[in-house]
Each structure stands twice: as structure tokens, then as C-alpha cells.
Amino acid sequence: MAILEVDHIEKHFGPTKVLQDISFDLEQGQALAIIGSSGSGKTTLLRCLNFLETPDNGTISVRGELLFDAADPRTQLEKEIRKKRLHFGLVFQSFNLFPQYTALQNVTLARELLAKERGGESREKIEAEGRELLAKMGLSDREGHYPCQLSGGQQQRVAIARALALHPDILCFDEPTSALDPELTGEVLKVIRSLAEQRTTMIIVTHEMAFARDVADQVIFMDGGVIVEQGEAHQVIEHPREERTQQFLSRYAEG
Amino acid sequence: MDMFLTVIGALNEGFLQTLKLFAVTLIGAVPLGLIVSFGSMSRFTPLRWLTKTVVWVIRGTPLMLQLIIIFYIPGYLLESGSPWPSGESGRFLASAAAFIINYACYFSEIYRGGIQGVPIGQQEAGEVLGMTKRQIFFHVTLLQMVKRIVPPMSNEIITLVKDTSIARIISLQEVIWAGYAFLKSSHGYKGLLWPLFFTGVYYLVFNGALTLLFNWVEKKLDYFR
Numbered sequence A: 001m002a003i004l005e006v007d008h009i010e011k012h013f014g015p016t017k018v019l020q021d022i023s024f025d026l027e028q029g030q031a032l033a034i035i036g037s038s039g040s041g042k043t044t045l046l047r048c049l050n051f052l053e054t055p056d057n058g059t060i061s062v063r064g065e066l067l068f069d070a071a072d073p074r075t076q077l078e079k080e081i082r083k084k085r086l087h088f089g090l091v092f093q094s095f096n097l098f099p100q101y102t103a104l105q106n107v108t109l110a111r112e113l114l115a116k117e118r119g120g121e122s123r124e125k126i127e128a129e130g131r132e133l134l135a136k137m138g139l140s141d142r143e144g145h146y147p148c149q150l151s152g153g154q155q156q157r158v159a160i161a162r163a164l165a166l167h168p169d170i171l172c173f174d175e176p177t178s179a180l181d182p183e184l185t186g187e188v189l190k191v192i193r194s195l196a197e198q199r200t201t202m203i204i205v206t207h208e209m210a211f212a213r214d215v216a217d218q219v220i221f222m223d224g225g226v227i228v229e230q231g232e233a234h235q236v237i238e239h240p241r242e243e244r245t246q247q248f249l250s251r252y253a254e255g
Numbered sequence B: 001m002d003m004f005l006t007v008i009g010a011l012n013e014g015f016l017q018t019l020k021l022f023a024v025t026l027i028g029a030v031p032l033g034l035i036v037s038f039g040s041m042s043r044f045t046p047l048r049w050l051t052k053t054v055v056w057v058i059r060g061t062p063l064m065l066q067l068i069i070i071f072y073i074p075g076y077l078l079e080s081g082s083p084w085p086s087g088e089s090g091r092f093l094a095s096a097a098a099f100i101i102n103y104a105c106y107f108s109e110i111y112r113g114g115i116q117g118v119p120i121g122q123q124e125a126g127e128v129l130g131m132t133k134r135q136i137f138f139h140v141t142l143l144q145m146v147k148r149i150v151p152p153m154s155n156e157i158i159t160l161v162k163d164t165s166i167a168r169i170i171s172l173q174e175v176i177w178a179g180y181a182f183l184k185s186s187h188g189y190k191g192l193l194w195p196l197f198f199t200g201v202y203y204l205v206f207n208g209a210l211t212l213l214f215n216w217v218e219k220k221l222d223y224f225r
Helices: A042-049 A078-087 A103-118 A123-136 A152-164 A182-197 A209-215 A233-238 A243-254 B002-040 B045-060 B063-077 B088-117 B120-128 B133-170 B175-184 B194-223
Strands: A004-013 A016-026 A031-035 A057-062 A065-069 A088-091 A170-174 A202-205 A218-223 A226-232
Touching: A004 A042, A016 A042, A016 A226, A031 A042, A031 A209, A042 A170, A042 A202, A065 A078, A078 A088, A088 A152, A088 B120, A103 A123, A103 A152, A103 B133, A123 A152, A152 A170, A152 A182, A182 A202, A182 A209, A209 A233, A218 A233, A218 A243, A226 A233, A226 A243, B002 B045, B002 B088, B002 B133, B002 B175, B002 B194, B045 B088, B063 B088, B063 B133, B088 B133, B120 B133, B133 B175, B133 B194, B175 B194
Parallel strands: A031 A202, A031 A218, A088 A170, A170 A202
Antiparallel strands: A004 A016, A004 A057, A057 A065, A218 A226
């Protein structure tokens, strides 16, 4: 069974339809890349999955559990949403690290607040796991640094560790390298690549076509708020069937 | 020398009243301002408009007028007479009430700017990590807001030190009142001009200390951007 099922999602901003009839499934351990030009609705779709936007229509289910149903207001209560959004992690384009906390504190803060509320995990355990995550990101020597003391690539890797700390079922990336200098994108892509190798279930909105082809299992191409084409990554990026996909990708090839 | 000591003693006593009014105003207006700022940012439109109207009236009229109204008007309207205790304690309470309301409104606008100046991404990052609105405010937004508001708040607080002298209009015996008394007649002296000018030294020294304190706070918050 698919870990994530998205059915007929629609989103309007006023009269503008930003998302129309978006449906797709994602299997456990797979990586899905969403590509498309700016304004095609990719980011809005990720924001819907993370409950930062409320879809006007459609349903979202994780592991067969209905998390969101636009037709059922009970699934939209703030208290419920708080629990449900922990199924998802989100890495932002602009990192959004908390500037007043060190790298390690950024990773542990949410877990510690959760533990304080529910009891259970000790501070030591949370910190040890935070250190381990930062080590995985290659940032062991940056634990005590504040975000303003880190490069963009390092900040984004801290942000990835922060999202992983809550053990989301599905980790989402919103153009994780778009705010980075070209020489810093490599280190972030490398981390995401290694997560894919460990079969982390991921959804990646990206403009890096070669990366999407090599790392993702599935690719969705969006244009004008609809899914134009979806399929196996190599097939969509190297042999797109739809004309619009071909046009989009050829523009990329020209650079 | 005797005269000098007498004057200093009287001015000290006046300045103590100045400090008391200053401290009580801060203790009241700092939290009240936060509540007012939440009101002015409320998604509940009637509350937002009510709050904005109150802030407009309080900021749009002189503090001196507000003091007079708060001190004298209830006595005219209430059959039981003025609700303020007689003597200096009543004048102090009325002054404190007027100053707290007035300064809370000014502070609220500074807070609002500080809160709205924190990027929305901070709030969203907290939400995505499953934090409650309350946790996001206290653990994410608050310190970033404090950092932003230190310069405008220090400005406002230094103004407050000097504004306390306005309470003289209802005869609160603060330091300028005490200095002026020597011009008329006080402690057996008459026609002394210098005590009035000398009160300025009190303000200068105190505000100098406050400036150093605010610089220190700014430095302390310099570790993040």
C-alpha cells in the first residue's frame, strides 16, 4: 500500500486556481521529484501537504489514515492538524533556521518541547540523537555555531537535520538549493542523495533536472496548477511523452 | 553648606517619587502593551478596531490632558466623590494609571512592529515542527522581537523618565515640583533659582545610566541576526 495518497487536491487563491485535481501516490522508501516552472503550483502543493495551506478540495491520507478531507471540517481542527503534520517534515528554500539557537538547539528544540508536553524522552537522549544527526550531515564541528556563523549550505544541512529529528514519514524539500550559491548546492544535494540511498521517503521540489533524474524514483511535471505528466524518473526526464514537458525540459537543456 | 544639604535632601525625596512613578509605569505598561498589541493584531475585527481606536485617542491627545481627566473627572461624575485617596497617595495612583495606559499604547505599536518584523518563515518553521502557537511565540518569536524593539523601546523609556515631570500638573511631588518649591517657599528658603535647574542633573545622570544599560542589552543580543 502507498504510504501517501493524495486525491483530487484543489487550491484557489481568490479567483486564481493554483492547484487543480492533483492526485498521486507515493510508496514507502521512494523519492518523488516535482518539477515545473515557477508559478506552476509545486510549492503550494508541498505547503498543502504540510498544512501550511488548506486545500479547497480533496483528501490526503498517510498509511491509509485519512489526515485531511476538505469536505470534513473535523479533519481541520488546529489541535488535530498539529499532530498530523508530524507525519511530514519540510525543508524550506530559505532554511528558516531559528537565529537565536545554535545548530544543535535548532535540531533539538521541537523534540524537547514535545517531550516536555508528553513526558518520556530525556533531554540527554534527544541531544545525543541531535548530535548524531548533525554528524550525519557532516556538521559535528558546527554544533555550537549560530546560523549567522554558518554558510548557506551548512544552514540548509542543519535544517535537514532539524526536520529529520522528528522522524517524519515523508520528508519534503521545497527547492532546497535555490537560495544557495552554485558552489554550495553540491554539499546539500549530496546529503539528500544519501538520504535517498537509505530509502527515506521524500518529495523534492527542484529545478535540478539531473539531480531529479538520478535521485528520484518518480517524477511529476506540473504546469499551470495541474499534473501534466508523471512517471518513472528516467522516462519523464529523458523521454517525456507530453509536449509541454518536452518544451520545459528543452528550455532547461539550452540553459 | 547647610542650604545645599537641605536642597539636596528635598530634591532626593522628589526624585524618589519620580523613580517610583517611572518604575510602576514600566511594570504596568510593558505587559499591558503586549496585550494591547495582540488586540491590534487580532483577527476578530471588532476587537481590532476597538483597540486601534483606543490607541489613536491615547496617542493623539496630550498625556497632560489625560492626567487631568483621570484625576479630576471621576470626582465630578461619581456621587461618592473622587475615587482617588486624598493626598499624595491619591495623586500618585492617578498618575500611575494615566502613565500606564498612555505608555502601554505607545509600547503596543513598538511591539506590533517587532512581531510583524519577524519573518513569517520563522512561524511556519515552528508550525511544521509541530509547535503550538504559544510555543512558537515564547520559544521562537519573542527573543527575535525583543532584539528588534530594544532601540525604539530605549528611546521611549528615556522619554518616560522625563515625562514623569508632567505629573506636576496634579501636584505630584516629584523632583521638579521639589525644585520649584524653593523658588516660592520651602524649608525656610525663598527665591532660590538653582535648585530648579539642578533637577536636570538628576535626569541626566539617570538617563545616562539607562543608556549604558540599553547598550549592554543590545550587545548581549548581538550574538544572532
